[in-house]
């Protein structure tokens with residue numbers, strides 16, 4: 053954490069199920085931090101580096117991805133993350149920047165571990181190997197009801213849903229419960245906000261929480 057080192061930046065991860073509104077709030081927070089005088093880096097998982105974006109394509113859009121087993125999926129997410137940490141996050145934080153990351157290690161714990169039933173121990177070991185010391189300073193979960201998340205995804209104006217978005221309601225429910233469980237277990241790192249709020253109001257709530265921790 054930054055208490056001992058004034059020059060170190062912050063890693064803030066944003067988590068939540070599909071349709072929770074993460075992307076909108078991440079760009080709003082980037083603007084808020086920039087207005088407050090910080091250098092901000094916005095990145096995402098899977099992806100965020102040239103290698104990570106290639107891995108993202110295999111995970112989400114390859115015509116072979118329906119054949120992918122959960123273990124392969126876990127390792128590919130971790131590979132993208134390992135690259136992102138070393139190429140973007142570590143240097144950014146070392147230079148004193150605020151790094152806002154759309155999903156990070158907790159997505160693997162929840163999606164691969166809890167929702168796809170891989171045992172928690174290998175998920176933890178692989179996650180730890182991928183991130184090294186780079187655990188987020190703050191993880192913000194935008195919480196929405198599973199039904200609402202599914203509804204929002206179906207109404208998105210873009211093309212075909214990707215592989216992940218085609219999951220059923222039980223999957224969304226497991227994801228939601230997974231995040232709530234993690235937040236309960238690690239209250240010092242996690243903040244949960246109510247994703248059913250209207251965007252402007254949600255922005256105020258998130259900004260209030262983040263500025264308390266960072267500024």
Ligand code: TYD
Nearest residue numbers: 069070097098129155156159160163164216
């Ligand atoms: P994306 O298109 O980035 O959308 P969003 O984050 O808005 O949902 O989707 C990333 C998908 O990958 C999402 O369904 C969650 C999933 N995912 C995992 O299953 N494990 C992971 O470790 C990560 C980073 C993402």
